[in-house]
Amino acid sequence: MAAAAQYVTTENSALDAPENLPDPLPEPLIGELQLEDVMGALADPLRLTIVRKLMLESDSYDHTCGWFGFDRPKSSLTHHFKALRQAGLIRQRQYGLERRSRVRTEDLNDRFPGLLDLVASWHEA
Amino acid sequence: MAAAAQYVTTENSALDAPENLPDPLPEPLIGELQLEDVMGALADPLRLTIVRKLMLESDSYDHTCGWFGFDRPKSSLTHHFKALRQAGLIRQRQYGLERRSRVRTEDLNDRFPGLLDLVASWHEA
DNA sequence: TGCTATGTTCGAGATTACTCGTACAGACCA
């Protein structure tokens, strides 16, 4: 994988939602998204599953790490969620104890149109 | 990256071309293409460049390893071309001394529609 | 205060990938 983009904390507390959400964790800006990083992040079956499940089964809102029901140690999950966030695939916000994730659908469709469709049509092995 | 698919030598000497081409080197069949392998292969800038250049500048036919003009040792190039072939992104045929490559456009568009468009619209860093 | 639940950070070990030099193989040609 290529070098990750530098992080910038985006401030949009009152812009993208009526309710004031917690600020997102550090993530690359839209213009900093790198195709090679995104590809590298999706080169792992577990991470592919995370993004796909978030896209298709996330009824209304962000989901916690435990919502996925993976039988893996917590530190492993932290690792993969962090990889997805640093590549720009998901946005994470801290809600008290829980850290909830959502797919950066708008940004990704804007920058890499068709990419999320590939993930959605992926059938797990 | 996930485990690579098993190889099968496809025999299509008289099917896909009027002229009889040399048989392709071992490569995964269409049904064996794995999204995570493809993503992993495209997670490298040099390999992204290879596929993109083959797509956009390959006027009529397959191209050799040296056509790209990379300033890298030969063994490194072999490594990356092999990675692309094993992931199913390119097809390689042996023409005497030269090993020529082309993108598996039809297969990829059939299996992962939109993927090659992402590669084509990639701007190199 | 103490317990529980969520998730992080750190570090180690194992595995995989990348890079490259060297040696080798085969086709072509003088």
Added chain:
DNA sequence: TGGTCTGTACGAGTAATCTCGAACATAGCA
């Protein structure tokens, strides 16, 4: 026969990644 040119195979060193255990941090609650 010998030289050149294309590209492979193998191995070593380096770097990155994956996986996981252990210890830690914090919010909520009784």
